[in-house]
Amino acid sequence: MRKLILIAGTVLIAVASTAVIATAKGGPRGGVERLFEMLDTDGDGSITKAEAEGAAAARFATADSNGDGLLSADEMAAAQDKTRAERIAKRIERHDTNGDGQLSLEEMQAGHGDRQGRLFERLDADGDGVITQAEAEQARGMRHGKRNKTENN
Structure with missing residues (x-):
């Protein structure tokens, strides 16, 4: 039983932490406003550890459809799937x-402005209207914090 409680507690903390981090970083849930909407249950403008743990417990309980604690x-x-469906419904509504x-x-x-056009321009490093494999690889390296050797010379 003690092992079960330890595992459940670990899962709760992981679920809460993931939700808090993703939300605070402006992840799929909508930024800081959404974080406080989800976790600041007493509406005082701050989130306590108890509120974060309570939110994690509620999410766990909702996911535990058969109520067995696992x-x-x-x-x-x-x-x-339910979370994804809710996000999709909100996107359609927007x-x-x-x-x-x-x-x-x-x-x-x-809904995205000219995001695709801006992405194409960013990948088309020489501005010739064509993205070469070299340009795509260069952009990929930049995304991961690496620089192409030719840029450093």
Whole structure:
């Protein structure tokens, strides 16, 4: 029993930490505002350790669909699928300009501005309208904090 409590506590802390870190970094959940909405249960503008642990326990309990105090792979996948479905529904709601409950290519592109165009320009280092494999590899290296040797010379 003690081992079960230890495992459950570890999972709770991991779930809470992951949610807090992803949210604080502006991850898929929507930034600092969403973090406080989720965790500041007394609305005082601060998050206590007890509030963070409580949120983790609530998420665990929601995912534990059979109530046995353990999360199976199926329960974890179902919880992830539910979260993903909620994010998708919010995305559709945000970008569905004609209100039909679906996104057209135009609605999706409008929701991102000219993100694809800016990405293409950034990858097309020499501005010739074509992305070569070398340019793609150079961009990949830059993304990982590496610099191409030719840039250092």
